[in-house]
Amino acid sequence: MSDRYAVIGNPIEHSRSPEIHALFARQTGQDMEYGRILGSLDDFADDVRRFIAEGGRGLNVTVPFKEQAFALADERSERAQRAGAVNTLVFEGNRIRGDNTDGAGLVRDLGCNHRFAFAGSRILLLGAGGASRGVLFPLLEEGPAALVIANRTAHKALELAALADDPRVTGCGLDALAGQRFDLIVNGTAAGLAGGVPAIPDDCLAEDGWTYDMMYGREPTAFVRWGREHGAARALDGLGMLVEQAAESFLLWRGVMPDTGPVIDALRYY
Numbered sequence: 001m002s003d004r005y006a007v008i009g010n011p012i013e014h015s016r017s018p019e020i021h022a023l024f025a026r027q028t029g030q031d032m033e034y035g036r037i038l039g040s041l042d043d044f045a046d047d048v049r050r051f052i053a054e055g056g057r058g059l060n061v062t063v064p065f066k067e068q069a070f071a072l073a074d075e076r077s078e079r080a081q082r083a084g085a086v087n088t089l090v091f092e093g094n095r096i097r098g099d100n101t102d103g104a105g106l107v108r109d110l111g112c113n114h115r116f117a118f119a120g121s122r123i124l125l126l127g128a129g130g131a132s133r134g135v136l137f138p139l140l141e142e143g144p145a146a147l148v149i150a151n152r153t154a155h156k157a158l159e160l161a162a163l164a165d166d167p168r169v170t171g172c173g174l175d176a177l178a179g180q181r182f183d184l185i186v187n188g189t190a191a192g193l194a195g196g197v198p199a200i201p202d203d204c205l206a207e208d209g210w211t212y213d214m215m216y217g218r219e220p221t222a223f224v225r226w227g228r229e230h231g232a233a234r235a236l237d238g239l240g241m242l243v244e245q246a247a248e249s250f251l252l253w254r255g256v257m258p259d260t261g262p263v264i265d266a267l268r269y270y
């Protein structure tokens with residue numbers, strides 16, 4: 001019988017992870033199957049234990065269960081601890097190992113696929129929820145000169161900045177961005193779910209600056225359009241990050257790193 005994996009979330013029907021992992025498995029010749037599980041909102045741990053009892057080897061975890069997956073894991077990687085969330089579970093014997101590949105996925109997409117020059121750059125990270133926390137430390141490891149976390153609710157940005165405990169990091173409200181310029185603006189807010197963008201100044205992107213939306217869709221997202229309209233040298237969406245975080249999970253489970261380029265090309269809508 002093939003080794004079993006799945007992605008668990010709620011909602012889950014639109015997840016592209018099964019497609020991605022099927023392409024990885026075919027490419028690397030791994031004998032595995034990968035499904036999707038609609039997690040119950042009040043019984044996440046039961047759903048996971050049932051999957052393990054049925055022979056499951058690992059899970060990807062998505063909204064809204066990443067914090068619950070963190071709590072459920074018997075051991076957590078350092079990057080999961082820093083993210084405060086788990087997006088990858090590995091089942092080994094009786095132990096549940098939790099990891100987080102989201103930040104690595106963003107950094108690989110920007111740095112390896114698109115060759116963004118992190119060293120010495122000024123980064124603006126929009127939002128102070130789980131999505132932003134998940135990528136904060138991996139971004140800092142790439143050596144930017146400064147990283148500003150800006151959030152609609154300022155105190156949450158200040159709290160996340162304090163958690164980073166790094167002299168390069170500051171937190172503020174969106175209105176405090178006036179007069180500042182950034183080489184890279186990463187959107188980790190949920191504003192795009194309603195088709196909006198955070199209220200940031202029109203001139204906060206440096207010349208040749210890039211924008212990156214952690215979301216993606218069939219059409220360019222609102223923040224991709226914002227980047228294009230404000231002269232971004234590159235205005236990227238989160239499809240590459242999605243495939244790269246999946247590849248990092250695949251590596252944890254199977255010990256093989258797939259070639260992500262063809263998979264990103266196969267999934268791209270536009």
Ligand code: ATR
Pocket residue numbers: 126127128129130131132151152153156188189190191196197198199
């Ligand atoms: P996630 O775990 O996906 O990051 P979250 O914890 O609910 O979700 O965080 C959502 C983030 O998007 C928050 O930073 C939120 O700002 P607030 O802390 O002020 O709520 C931000 N956000 C959501 N809608 C927004 C909007 N229309 N404009 C700007 N920021 C928005």
